[in-house]
Amino acid sequence: MASKRLVLITGINGYIAAHTAAVFLKAGYTVRGTVRARTANVETLVRSLGKFHDGNGLELVEVPDISANGAFDHAVEGVQAIAHLASPVSMTETDPAPMMRAAVQGTTSLLTSALGEARKETRKGSLKSVVFVSSMSAIFSPSRPAGHVFTEADWNEAAEEEMRRLGKNTPGYVIYQASKVAAERAYWEFGRETRADFAMTALCPGLVLGPPLYLPKPISSLSMRVKDVYDIFHGGHIPEFAPIRTTFADVRDVAELVFRAVERDIERPGARERYLLTAPPPISPQGIADALRDSFPERRDIIREGNPGETYPDMTFRFDSSKAASLLGRDWIGFQRSVVDSAGAFLDAEIA
Template sequence: MSKGLILVSGVNGYIAAQTTKYFLDAGHSVRGTVRKLASAKPLLEKALKDYAEAGKFTVVEVPDITADGAFDEAVKDVTAIAHLASPVSFFFKDPEPVLHAAINGTKTLLNSALKAGPSLKTVVLMSSIAAIKNANPPPYVFTEADWNDFAEGEVARLGKETPGPVIYSASKVAAEKAFWQFREEKKPHFTMTAVNPVFVIGPPLLAPKTPSAVSETIHTIWTVFSGAPLPPPMTGLPQTVDVRDVAALVLYPIEHPEATDGERYIASNAAGHPQAVADILRKAFPEARGRIVEGTPGAGYKKGYEADAEISTPVDGSKGKKLIGEWIPYEKSVVDTAKQFVGLVKL
């Protein structure tokens, strides 16, 4: 017996695919949406084949998530929705289509959710720390009470000259604002919760077949593992969290809707650093030490991988951590990610 049917939008995405497996492993059924069915073939025929053959995992095509009624069929008979489909890149050039997809994709799904009937208990939005982090300098500690109050204004001011990361941030804050505005105005019959992860790392469900297929948030691990020069460390907000912890944090509100209604949860664990990645991988893959750049072992990061409040912004992930227990250790996230890259390099 399935615990219920969860709709996962953008099921072929990096976070969504791992989250879907987490749902299935926990005893739920999943209906995923994709723009084109062909993009779900690796999931249906490989990674989640057993669940697909058992009828626990199905995929439907939603070509344009911003079109009115786009999700009307997809939401039928579902018990929960995890809205994970949204544009993700730090190299966007034009804010208009990005914001359109993020905002209207969220609104369209929620409008369809209103038509889903009483079986639907909860909707969980995959937001981002980008919707929380504002211009407050260290040692200010960001919590779920904070909102990004500058990105949308920068987009309005700079237009197509807006830096890619700011466009991404504006899209996430605008989409989450639309999410909560819907709850306030429509007072839906289902509960609503947002999850706000920092930089997501950890193993992709499907190993990338080419370097260009490596997700942006795990590209530093790939760069180091491949033997390229160590990239510069992230400044401002170097915190990371494992994709499997994000999946757990998305599932929790689905299984505990009343306790999490109206809440935001930050997913944040360790501060990442390229030198730390190099040190971890050189130890875990001794046969690759000749390839992985040594750098200056131990330099630039703390032994416990805590953020340095003097140079980066502290983020409080304790609220989310209480729901799922301990975060997956940073070392494990890095090593498990690199294992998915073994086929791309010669050890």
């Protein structure tokens, strides 16, 4: 790999994006990251990433509104690869329109800028890869028949149908799922319609856990599932069972797969790939409490016991992530390690 390739990471201060930036910096890339504004959390991230480069490996570009036309025109200049991780997230919104618009237009705005950069005569063909981090929510649907094995061929059509039925009374989690479906569909449609020369890859991880690279303030802004670990570690309730909570990917594996996809795609112009990312079971909310109580016995008076070893309703759904496992090239980071490492990051931050 040639040194100092330039990769753009959108929403670099996000949970997965921060880890992704660290992976690219360690590999010798120059990283350009987009942020909405230079907040205190962004400055904390910059300090956290400082140990992975020599002082010249990271630059930031402010993009206040990712859905605006031309929002990424400056950010994409001269890049060889793009990892798109910026995405709106809200579990309290009940009107689908704003979130759907931001998710879809944020994706198409970036791709439009990317295509313009790729076709500039002065840099024609220099952009080789665009990797879009989608979600298991774009694949998994409980409406599938018993015994269904989810693969990259599946789409969550139920969320979109539910949103259309409920309109402005749609629960936030349904809007989130539908926005992931719509944004990824827009991504692939753009590639088909424009016949873009750069490679395009979508990664669809299950619920993402693992140690944050930095702890945001307020702590309530932690990524949703790692916030579950934080809450349970600090005496909070154990979340109820849900089918999608039986899927999981460690944030470090997701970041590594973004990097591996870019490295592969740079050598395969025009390639199109989709990957389902989920580590092997068993995975459950109760399992978070069990792992924490086992690994931190001194906190057993804080961490709720729940029903140790509780088994959940027999899941007939299965997930085939063998394609992503092949790209990763090593064993997935396991659920217990991910939970315990997350808690360790919380403790380190509280002691510092």
